Amino acid sequence: MITDGISIPFDVSRIRKDFPTLHRQVNGRELVYFDNGATSQKPQLVIDAITEYYTENNANIHRGVHYLSQLATTQYEDARKIIQNYINAPLSEEVLFTKGTTDSINLVASSLGELFSEGDEIIISAMEHHSNIVPWQMLCERKGCTLKVIPINEAGELMMNEFDQLLTPKTKLVSVTHISNTLGTINPIEEIIKKTHDVGGYVLIDGAQSVQHIKVDVQALDCDFFAFSAHKVFGPTGVGVLYGKKEILDQMPPYQGGGDMIAKVTFEKTTYNELPHKFEAGTPNISGGICLGTAISYLSELDLNAIQAHETELAKYAEEKLLQFEGLRIIGTAEHKTSVVSFIVDGVHPFDLGTLLDKQGIAVRTGHHCTQPLMDFYQIPGTVRASFAFYNTKEEIDVFIHAVERSLNMLK
Amino acid sequence: MTLEEKQQEIIDEFAIYDDWMDKYEYIIELGKELPIISDENKTDDKLIEGCQSRVWLNTAVEDGKMSFTADSDAIITKGIIGLLIRVLNDETPKEVATSDLRFIKEIGLHEHLSPTRSNGLASMVKKMKLSAIAAS
Numbered sequence: 160m161i162t163d164g165i166s167i168p169f170d171v172s173r174i175r176k177d178f179p180t181l182h183r184q185v186n187g188r189e190l191v192y193f194d195n196g197a198t199s200q201k202p203q204l205v206i207d208a209i210t211e212y213y214t215e216n217n218a219n220i221h222r223g224v225h226y227l228s229q230l231a232t233t234q235y236e237d238a239r240k241i242i243q244n245y246i247n248a249p250l251s252e253e254v255l256f257t258k259g260t261t262d263s264i265n266l267v268a269s270s271l272g273e274l275f276s277e278g279d280e281i282i283i284s285a286m287e288h289h290s291n292i293v294p295w296q297m298l299c300e301r302k303g304c305t306l307k308v309i310p311i312n313e314a315g316e317l318m319m320n321e322f323d324q325l326l327t328p329k330t331k332l333v334s335v336t337h338i339s340n341t342l343g344t345i346n347p348i349e350e351i352i353k354k355t356h357d358v359g360g361y362v363l364i365d366g367a368q369s370v371q372h373i374k375v376d377v378q379a380l381d382c383d384f385f386a387f388s389a390h391k392v393f394g395p396t397g398v399g400v401l402y403g404k405k406e407i408l409d410q411m412p413p414y415q416g417g418g419d420m421i422a423k424v425t426f427e428k429t430t431y432n433e434l435p436h437k438f439e440a441g442t443p444n445i446s447g448g449i450c451l452g453t454a455i456s457y458l459s460e461l462d463l464n465a466i467q468a469h470e471t472e473l474a475k476y477a478e479e480k481l482l483q484f485e486g487l488r489i490i491g492t493a494e495h496k497t498s499v500v501s502f503i504v505d506g507v508h509p510f511d512l513g514t515l516l517d518k519q520g521i522a523v524r525t526g527h528h529c530t531q532p533l534m535d536f537y538q539i540p541g542t543v544r545a546s547f548a549f550y551n552t553k554e555e556i557d558v559f560i561h562a563v564e565r566s567l568n569m570l571k
Numbered sequence: 572m573t574l575e576e577k578q579q580e581i582i583d584e585f586a587i588y589d590d591w592m593d594k595y596e597y598i599i600e601l602g603k604e605l606p607i608i609s610d611e612n613k614t615d616d617k618l619i620e621g622c623q624s625r626v627w628l629n630t631a632v633e634d635g636k637m638s639f640t641a642d643s644d645a646i647i648t649k650g651i652i653g654l655l656i657r658v659l660n661d662e663t664p665k666e667v668a669t670s671d672l673r674f675i676k677e678i679g680l681h682e683h684l685s686p687t688r689s690n691g692l693a694s695m696v697k698k699m700k701l702s703a704i705a706a707s
Contacts, residue, residue, distance in 0.1 A: 186591055508645040510623040511599075515647075518591040526623045540644065541623060569596055570646060 169465035175550050177202040177457075188520025191555045191562075196340050196368060196499055196546030197524050198390045201454070205394060208453040212446040220445055221419055221436070235445055238452025239435070245455045246385065247376040248402050252434040255408075256448050259399035260367040261290040263386035264334070266401055266438060267363055268294035269414040271332070277303035279331040282355075284309040284317055284346070285536060286339040289529040291365045295334065309335070311536065315342035315491040319350065330360040337369035341528040341544065342491025343474070343499030345373070352382050361407065367391055371548070372470060372497045374463050377402050389447060394454035398447030401438075408434055415440040466549040470498035473547045473556060480560045484567060490542050498547040501528075507570050509541045515566035516543075521559055574666050577658045578674040585678040594679070595647065602650030608642045619691040619698060624648045626691035630702040636661045637703055641695065651675075651683055651692060659699060667703035672696065 175181055180200045183190050192200060212234075218227035220235050236251070243251045257263045275281075281295050285308050299306045309322045317335075326333075333355045338345050352362045363384035366375060371392045377385050384407075388399040403411075413420055413431050417440035422430040431437050477500045481487055486505030503509060513525030526541040527534045534541060545559065572580070588594040612629050619626040624645035631638040639656050643649040658674065659667050675681050684693050 508624060510645040511647045515592070515595060518595060540625075565592070569592075569599055 169462055169469060169549075171469065171550065171552055174461075175552075177204070178550055179203055179206070181550060185520045185522070186518050189558075191521045191558050193545040193547060193551065193555070193559065194522045194524050195371075195391075195548040195551075196528075196544060198396070199371065199393045199548055200550070201395070202393055202457050204457060205450050205454050208450045209395060209446055212449055217446075219442055231445055231449075234449045234452075235443075238449050238455075241452040241455050241459075242400055245375075245459055246370070246400075246402055247378050249378060250405055253402055253405050253408065255401040255403065255435045255438045256443050257386075257399045257401050258397055258444070259388040259390070260365060260386045263384075263399055263401035264291055264363065264365065265294045266414060267332075267334075267384055267386075267403070268298045270411040270438070271361070271407070272298040272302060272304075273412050273414075274410070275302045275304050275331050278329060279304045280307055280325075280327060280329045281305070282307045282309060282322075282325050282330060282333040282335075282360075284335045285311045286315065286317075286342060286344065286530065286533050287334075287336055288340055288365065288367070289531070291334055291336060292532070304331070305329075308532075311533075314493050315339065315344045316493045317344075317346055317351075319347065322351065323354065326354060326358050326360070328358055330355065330358050332361045332363060334363040334365065336365040336367070337375075338366075338372065338497050338499075339491065339530075339533075340368050340499070340546075341501055341530045341533055341542065342493065343496040343501070343546075344491060344493035345369075345495040345497055347495075348382070349380060352380060356381070368497070368499075371458070373467060383407055389451040389454065392451075392454055392458060394451040395444075395447045398444045398451050400451075405434060408438070411438075413437050413440070417441045419443075461549070469549055470547050470551075473551055473553065474498040474500055476553055477545060477547075477556045477559070480556065481563070484563065490537055490539070499544060500546075501542040501544045503539055503542050504567060504571075507567065509543045511570055512543050512563070512566055515569065516559075516562050519562040519565070521562050523559075574658060574662050574670055578672070578677075581654055581658070581674045582677045598650035598654075598680075599646050600650070601653040602643075602646040602648075605642075605649055605653040605656075606640070608640045612640070613642065619694045624691055626652065626695050628695055628698055630699070632664065632706045635663060637664055637667050637699075637706065639699060643691070648683075648692060651680060652695065655692075655696065655699070664703040664705075664707035668700050668707055670700075 178200045216230050218231045220232040239251050239254050243254050248254055281304055295306055307325045310318045312318055337348055348364055355362045361383040364382045366385050366387040370387045383404050385402040390396040419436050420432050420440040422432050488503055490501040509525040516523055524544045608629055613627045617627045617629055624643055626643045629640045639660055641652045675684055
């Protein structure tokens, strides 16, 4: 591993050695794992860090005076700083640990939402994951706010002229995905953030599909909130991050009460702890937070530009090969796309194709990908989605294409 | 043929396949052969919404025997439905309600009937049995 801050040349065969799951067999074949949009595989050093935490360092954090408690606290808070550096957050207390992207969005909806009132407007987009739709619907129901939706074009790109029309002085929050989990579209979030700020609204970016693919700098973006999940960035499940600007987080009321989030408790009045603890009630996922730090350290030693180039090449190669099949249509043809290839084939149900690919050792996602409104827009029941990570190879795509061909011959 | 004999017949049919793809090729053929239920019968009350594939189930009792017709938009799901119908049709409500559909597991397709599989099949079997209980 590199310690002098210089990135090592991108070498996929070396990188693959870091991920033990990639070397197992499924249904008698070498696994081809193309479901990275759902979750990524974990490098050995993350797996080892989980074991090491529970073997050597397990203790509760923030309260204990004993050695192990202080060690665990230091590791947990160091992880927060690693994440802070990675997304270039100005302050470590602006990095809140959550259960994941869904939890991060719900935190904002529950807490910031308390400051909203009847007639306030929230804008999302037509390509959002259900987790960036439903919390806002619930808030609108609770507070009498209005939910507006930025439409998309056939290619799966946001219609930005329509967005301009949706923005009003009543816009309190725009919550959009950085990269669509179903289509791979990279949204023009810089423009969205600037225009929303011009009308005095806040912006939350759902970064569940972006931090693992492209460099995110929350200060350069100037977003108010940024949410992502550990398990999609080579870390463990059950932990995630909400970045929020301190001046906004300070105004927001706590949304869960309990230990760690209080300054002083009496039966008459309780005062709340400072950031980030105000939003971190109860014993957190300590090992998860620490090992997310390990995963981010691993990722930051790789060259993100080289990763992006490799992943873009994989997606382009897969699309070219797939389009050779008669009746196959790529869903999501945005000009700016990441390494997600969603497709359907005339007369073939995605579930059938996914089942047959599984029997050939290939893991893809089939279905609506928790974006049912998007499926309604395209009038399809679902897609087959191959989503690539930097450890995937062209050779794997060749195996995948061969398996698709065999499956289609059986199904058509 | 009894329900148990029909199950054994299917198990024997599948015994010749040792490759997953061959097994699925056969299921797909069964799916293609299954008579499609008419569109007027594909009403919402007969729809079992899975997360991924949809299943329509039509139930009737004729001369004291259960009669099922069903359809799905996914061909593999449809093939498995064909097997279920072959085993359960023309059986008494009591036989259907108390049946142990062991053949599914024996031929290695139990994953499709897991409640988490979200293809609507687990709900369909439940609905078949409930309709049999109601008719008995």
